[in-house]
Amino acid sequence: MLSEREIEEIRARHEAATLGEWIVSADGRIPVRIHTKTNDLKIGGKNFPGTKIIAEMVWANADADFIVHAREDISALLSDRAELQAKVEKLTKRNTTLKKRERQVEEEV
Numbered sequence: 774m775l776s777e778r779e780i781e782e783i784r785a786r787h788e789a790a791t792l793g794e795w796i797v798s799a800d801g802r803i804p805v806r807i808h809t810k811t812n813d814l815k816i817g818g819k820n821f822p823g824t825k826i827i828a829e830m831v832w833a834n835a836d837a838d839f840i841v842h843a844r845e846d847i848s849a850l851l852s853d854r855a856e857l858q859a860k861v862e863k864l865t866k867r868n869t870t871l872k873k874r875e876r877q878v879e880e881e882v
Contacts, residue, residue, distance in 0.1 A: 780854070787847045795827055795841045804830035805837045 775783075793809035807828040831837040 780851070783847065784851055787844070787851065790844055791825060791827060793825075795844055796824075797831075797837050797841055799834075799837070803834075804832045805834070807831060807837060807840050 791809055795807055795809045797805050797807060799805040806826060808824045808826050828837075828840055831840060
């Protein structure tokens with residue numbers, strides 16, 4: 774299980790990453806570019822206003838797919854982890870209460 778420090782480091786890297794939807798510009802060729810919609814981009818003489826390069830040359834489609842989805846995947850995982858942690862804390866508290874009640878019943882018997 775990751776420590777809270779490790780989770781906070783992941784969260785900090787996630788929050789520092791470029792915002793926006795990340796897109797693959799492949800045109801059926803390798804390498805591909807990963808970019809997002811924040812600044813102007815020029816590829817092969819064509820202007821793509823409102824984009825910013827995330828990765829210039831990605832040689833494997835699987836790597837490009839991983840990179841493109843990393844921002845939203847990490848966001849979902851951090852959110853899911855926080856929800857699960859809240860459930861664990863709630864169940865731990867309930868378990869403590871039930872154990873306390875169990876001891877009380879045993880003392881009454």
